[in-house]
Amino acid sequence: MKFAGHHILGISQFDRGHVDRIFEVADRMRPYARRERKTSVLEGAILGSMFFEPSTRTRISFGSAFNLLGGHVRETTGFESTAIAKGESLYDTARVLSGYSDAIVMRHPTEGSVSEFATASRVPVINGGDGANEHPSQALLDLFTIRSELADRGRGIDGLRIAMVGDLRFGRTVHSLSRLLTRFSNVRVSLVSPSELRMPEALVEEMRERGVDVVETDQLEVGIANVDIVYSTRIQEERFASQADADLYRGRFRLNQSIYTALCEPNTVIMHPLPRDSRVGAQELDEDLNDDPNLAIFRQSDNGVLVRMALFALILDVADQVDDYSKPVNWSTERRF
Amino acid sequence: MKFAGHHILGISQFDRGHVDRIFEVADRMRPYARRERKTSVLEGAILGSMFFEPSTRTRISFGSAFNLLGGHVRETTGFESTAIAKGESLYDTARVLSGYSDAIVMRHPTEGSVSEFATASRVPVINGGDGANEHPSQALLDLFTIRSELADRGRGIDGLRIAMVGDLRFGRTVHSLSRLLTRFSNVRVSLVSPSELRMPEALVEEMRERGVDVVETDQLEVGIANVDIVYSTRIQEERFASQADADLYRGRFRLNQSIYTALCEPNTVIMHPLPRDSRVGAQELDEDLNDDPNLAIFRQSDNGVLVRMALFALILDVADQVDDYSKPVNWSTERRF
Amino acid sequence: MKFAGHHILGISQFDRGHVDRIFEVADRMRPYARRERKTSVLEGAILGSMFFEPSTRTRISFGSAFNLLGGHVRETTGFESTAIAKGESLYDTARVLSGYSDAIVMRHPTEGSVSEFATASRVPVINGGDGANEHPSQALLDLFTIRSELADRGRGIDGLRIAMVGDLRFGRTVHSLSRLLTRFSNVRVSLVSPSELRMPEALVEEMRERGVDVVETDQLEVGIANVDIVYSTRIQEERFASQADADLYRGRFRLNQSIYTALCEPNTVIMHPLPRDSRVGAQELDEDLNDDPNLAIFRQSDNGVLVRMALFALILDVADQVDDYSKPVNWSTERRF
Missing domain, CATH: 3.40.50.1370 (Aspartate/ornithine carbamoyltransferase)
Structure with missing residues (x-):
C-alpha cells in the first residue's frame, strides 16, 4: 500500500486498497482545489511534463495539480523539438530528462513507451496516456x-x-x-x-x-x-x-x-x-x-485535479504533510459574473 | 468601481474612475517591475494563459506580470493541441479550463470568442485579444x-x-x-x-x-x-x-x-x-x-507589465495587499554591459 | 573575476580564474541538484527562456536550473509565434523581452544573433547556442x-x-x-x-x-x-x-x-x-x-544543471547567498523501481 517512489503506469498495479488510499487523499485535496487554502508542500520540487503527443487538458490538469501543491513545472510538447527525432532511444531520453525533475508525467502516442521510459528513469513516472494502452x-x-x-x-x-x-x-x-x-x-x-x-x-x-x-x-x-x-x-x-x-x-x-x-x-x-x-x-x-x-x-474534469494532486502527493510521500504546509488563500475567489 | 471577480473583456466597461483606479494601482507596481522589491501576494495562485493565436510578447508580458505577483502560470499556445480542433465548444473548453486556474488570460483569432468563453468560465477572464475586436x-x-x-x-x-x-x-x-x-x-x-x-x-x-x-x-x-x-x-x-x-x-x-x-x-x-x-x-x-x-x-512595452499586474491585482482583489507581502530583492540588478 | 551583471556569450570571455570560480560554485550546487536541500534564493526572479530553435534538453536543463534556485521561467519556443517573423529587429525584440525578466537564456539558429540581441538587452543574457558559433x-x-x-x-x-x-x-x-x-x-x-x-x-x-x-x-x-x-x-x-x-x-x-x-x-x-x-x-x-x-x-548531462545553476547564481550575484536561503527537502526521494 506504499506509493512513495513508485511509478504509476497502469491500473493493473492497483488493488482496492490502493484505490481507496488514492481517493482518501484526493478527498483531502478539495480545500486546495477550491482555493479555500493553499499549500507549499512541494515548494522547490519540479515536475517534468513531457507531452510527446498533444493533450492540452490533461497537460494543464497535471501541471495545475503540481502547482497547487507548490511545485514548479517544466514542459515539453510535441515531437518537433526532441532528440527522439534524431534517433535518441527512450532509454537515453529517460536518463537525461529524469536528471531535471523530481517526478515526470509523460504522454506518448506509442503503446508501451511510457513503461519503457520509466524503466530508465531515475524519478517516478506517471503515465499520462500511451496510445491505446493506458491512461490511469x-x-x-x-x-x-x-x-x-x-x-x-x-x-x-x-x-x-x-x-x-x-x-x-x-x-x-x-x-x-x-x-x-x-x-x-x-x-x-x-x-x-x-x-x-x-x-x-x-x-x-x-x-x-x-x-x-x-x-x-x-x-x-x-x-x-x-x-x-x-x-x-x-x-x-x-x-x-x-x-x-x-x-x-x-x-x-x-x-x-x-x-x-x-x-x-x-x-x-x-x-x-x-x-x-x-x-x-x-x-x-x-x-x-x-x-x-x-x-x-x-465535476468529472475538476476531479482530475484532485486525483492528480493525490498521485503526486503519494509518489513523493507528502500526502500527510500537505496540511502542515498550508495557509488560507489571501486573494478573492468572489465571482461577479 | 469594484473589479474583484469581474472579467476584463473590453474597454467599454471602463469609465474614467475605473481607468484612474487601474493606473493608480499600476503606478504602485513600479518597484516590483523595477526589481527593487518582490511580492508573494499571489503565491499559490495559477494563471491559465490560453493563447489560441500566437503572440509571444503579449503572452510573456501577462505571464511575467503574474509571476511578479508571486503566482504560477500554466500555458497553452496554438490550436494544434486543443480539443477545440475536435469539435469541442468554447462553452466546454471554458468549463474545463476554468477548473484549473484562478484567472485566465485568453487570446483567440475570432471576434467575440473571448466573451463567449467568459460566459462559461468559472474564474475571471482577461481578453488578451480577440481578432479585430478588443485587446483592452x-x-x-x-x-x-x-x-x-x-x-x-x-x-x-x-x-x-x-x-x-x-x-x-x-x-x-x-x-x-x-x-x-x-x-x-x-x-x-x-x-x-x-x-x-x-x-x-x-x-x-x-x-x-x-x-x-x-x-x-x-x-x-x-x-x-x-x-x-x-x-x-x-x-x-x-x-x-x-x-x-x-x-x-x-x-x-x-x-x-x-x-x-x-x-x-x-x-x-x-x-x-x-x-x-x-x-x-x-x-x-x-x-x-x-x-x-x-x-x-x-517604456510603452514595459508599462504593459505594470498595467497587467494591476489588472490581476484588481480582479483577484489583492491590490491593497501587494506591499504587505513584499520584500527587498536579494539578487543583483547591476548591469555591466 | 566578477560575473554580476555580465552576459555569458562565449568561452573566449573566460580565463582560468573564471572557469575555476564557475566550477567552485557548481560544486556547491550538488545538494540542490540531488534534492538533499532546496533553496529559494531566486524566489521572485524570472528567467526569460527564448528558444528560437528547438532544443528540449538544453531548454529544460536551463529552466530546471533556474527553478532549483527558486525562480520562475517564462518561455518561448520556435519562430512561428514571434514578432521576428513580422520583420521585427533583434534590437527591438531584445528591448521588449528584456523588460519581462531578470535574465535571459537564448538559442537562435543564426551565428552572432545572441550577441546582437545581448547588445540591446537590459538584463544579462546567456547564449544557449547560436548556430555553429558558441554554446558556452x-x-x-x-x-x-x-x-x-x-x-x-x-x-x-x-x-x-x-x-x-x-x-x-x-x-x-x-x-x-x-x-x-x-x-x-x-x-x-x-x-x-x-x-x-x-x-x-x-x-x-x-x-x-x-x-x-x-x-x-x-x-x-x-x-x-x-x-x-x-x-x-x-x-x-x-x-x-x-x-x-x-x-x-x-x-x-x-x-x-x-x-x-x-x-x-x-x-x-x-x-x-x-x-x-x-x-x-x-x-x-x-x-x-x-x-x-x-x-x-x-553524469555529463546532469552536470549541465549544476553549471547552469552556477552561471545564474553568478550573473545575478547570489552565489554566496544560496545556502542562506536553503532548507532540507521535505518530499521523499526514495526510488522503489
Whole structure:
C-alpha cells in the first residue's frame, strides 16, 4: 500500500486498497482545489511534463495539480523539438530528462513507451496516456467521480449500476474503468453500443469472471433504464464498416434532455470523458443538458485535479504533510459574473 | 468601481474612475517591475494563459506580470493541441479550463470568442485579444504611457493633443485608444492617414459627440506639428486599392529623426504598438530614432507589465495587499554591459 | 573575476580564474541538484527562456536550473509565434523581452544573433547556442565533467590526456572544449577522425601555440589507447565526399564494450555531447556500454544543471547567498523501481 517512489503506469498495479488510499487523499485535496487554502508542500520540487503527443487538458490538469501543491513545472510538447527525432532511444531520453525533475508525467502516442521510459528513469513516472494502452489517472478520476456522485446520494461504489454507451470497442477510458470496477462488489454494467463497436469479448469475460454482472445491448432505451450512472462516449462515423451501417445507427446513442427524462431514473448521473463533439450532427451528448444538475462532466474534469494532486502527493510521500504546509488563500475567489 | 471577480473583456466597461483606479494601482507596481522589491501576494495562485493565436510578447508580458505577483502560470499556445480542433465548444473548453486556474488570460483569432468563453468560465477572464475586436490591456497600457510621459512634463491626460498616424482603418489599437480618450476632457486628436485608411466614420463621430476635437489629414507635416504625442502605426502596402495608390503614399507617413526634428515640437513623445517592421523599405519608424529620449516605445512595452499586474491585482482583489507581502530583492540588478 | 551583471556569450570571455570560480560554485550546487536541500534564493526572479530553435534538453536543463534556485521561467519556443517573423529587429525584440525578466537564456539558429540581441538587452543574457558559433554552457559542462571524473581518480585537469573522436570538423562542442583546454597545463589531445572530418587547422595551431600537445590520427586503436577521457561524437554519413569514403570508414569510430575493453586503459572515461543516435547502423556509442560505470554521458548531462545553476547564481550575484536561503527537502526521494 506504499506509493512513495513508485511509478504509476497502469491500473493493473492497483488493488482496492490502493484505490481507496488514492481517493482518501484526493478527498483531502478539495480545500486546495477550491482555493479555500493553499499549500507549499512541494515548494522547490519540479515536475517534468513531457507531452510527446498533444493533450492540452490533461497537460494543464497535471501541471495545475503540481502547482497547487507548490511545485514548479517544466514542459515539453510535441515531437518537433526532441532528440527522439534524431534517433535518441527512450532509454537515453529517460536518463537525461529524469536528471531535471523530481517526478515526470509523460504522454506518448506509442503503446508501451511510457513503461519503457520509466524503466530508465531515475524519478517516478506517471503515465499520462500511451496510445491505446493506458491512461490511469483518467480511469481513477472517472471512478472517483462515480464515488463522489454516489456519495451525494448516500451510496458507495459497491452495488453500482452503470451504463457505458457508444464506442466500447476503441474507447480506452471505458476499458480502464471496466477493469477498475472489477475491484468492487455487486457491480452491474450495461454495455450499450452498435454491434460493430462492442466491448472486446476478452474484457467482458474478465469482468464476468471477477463477478461483475454484464449486460450487452444495442438498444439505448434498454441499456440506460435502471442505472445510477450513464457514461457516454463518442462514436466516430468512420468506425462503421459501411455508410449504411453508420446511417442505421445515426443518433441512436445520442443523449439529450428529452431522451434522458424519458428513459433514465431520476437523478441518474451523466458522465463523459471529454472532449465532447458539439458540432451540428455530432449527436453525442446534447448541450440542452448543460444546466441539468445531473450532468457531472465538468465535476468529472475538476476531479482530475484532485486525483492528480493525490498521485503526486503519494509518489513523493507528502500526502500527510500537505496540511502542515498550508495557509488560507489571501486573494478573492468572489465571482461577479 | 469594484473589479474583484469581474472579467476584463473590453474597454467599454471602463469609465474614467475605473481607468484612474487601474493606473493608480499600476503606478504602485513600479518597484516590483523595477526589481527593487518582490511580492508573494499571489503565491499559490495559477494563471491559465490560453493563447489560441500566437503572440509571444503579449503572452510573456501577462505571464511575467503574474509571476511578479508571486503566482504560477500554466500555458497553452496554438490550436494544434486543443480539443477545440475536435469539435469541442468554447462553452466546454471554458468549463474545463476554468477548473484549473484562478484567472485566465485568453487570446483567440475570432471576434467575440473571448466573451463567449467568459460566459462559461468559472474564474475571471482577461481578453488578451480577440481578432479585430478588443485587446483592452493594450489600450490601457497605451493610455497609461501617455499619462506617464505627460506627467514627466507636468501635464495630465486632460488637454492632451495627440496625432495618430498610419493605418487608422484596420488598426485595433488606435480604435481602442480613441474610445478610451473620450473619457477625458479637452482632448484634440489629429488623424493622419492615406484616404483609403481613414479612421471609420462612426468612430470619428463618436469621438466628436463626446467632445473630442478631431482633425483629419493625409499630410504628415500638418498632422504632427503641434501635438504632445505621435502614435505611429504600420501601413501594410497590401491595404491599398492599387499599387499606384501605394506608390503615391510610399514613405509619406514614415517618421525618422530628421522628419521628427523638422516637424514636431521639442519633446514630442513617439509611441508605437509594436512590433515595428525594421526591414529595409518598411518605412515606418526608423531606427535612427532609437537613441532619442522621446522615443517611448520600449517604456510603452514595459508599462504593459505594470498595467497587467494591476489588472490581476484588481480582479483577484489583492491590490491593497501587494506591499504587505513584499520584500527587498536579494539578487543583483547591476548591469555591466 | 566578477560575473554580476555580465552576459555569458562565449568561452573566449573566460580565463582560468573564471572557469575555476564557475566550477567552485557548481560544486556547491550538488545538494540542490540531488534534492538533499532546496533553496529559494531566486524566489521572485524570472528567467526569460527564448528558444528560437528547438532544443528540449538544453531548454529544460536551463529552466530546471533556474527553478532549483527558486525562480520562475517564462518561455518561448520556435519562430512561428514571434514578432521576428513580422520583420521585427533583434534590437527591438531584445528591448521588449528584456523588460519581462531578470535574465535571459537564448538559442537562435543564426551565428552572432545572441550577441546582437545581448547588445540591446537590459538584463544579462546567456547564449544557449547560436548556430555553429558558441554554446558556452555545453563547453563548461563538458570540462566540469572531465574535472569531476578525474577528481574521482585523484587527478586534476592539468595533465589531462583526452581523445576526441568522430566528426571534429563540424562538431561545435569539441571546438569549444578544445579552446577551453588551452587554459590548462600539460594537456595532451588525441584527435581521431576520418581525414575529411579533421579538426580545423587553425584551431589545431591555436592549441599547439598555447602549449597543448596535439596528435592527429584516423586510427581509433591508436587514438584512444592511452587517454583518461574518450570524447565521442557522431559522424553523419552525408559529411563524406562520396559513398565510397563513407563505406571506407563505416564503423571505424564506433565504440562498444569489446572495443573499449580491448583498446582503452582501465577506467577510461567515456563522454558524448548527446543525443546519441541509437538507431541500428548508427555505430556511434553502443548501448552495451550502458551499464559500464565509466560511461559518464548521463553524469555529463546532469552536470549541465549544476553549471547552469552556477552561471545564474553568478550573473545575478547570489552565489554566496544560496545556502542562506536553503532548507532540507521535505518530499521523499526514495526510488522503489
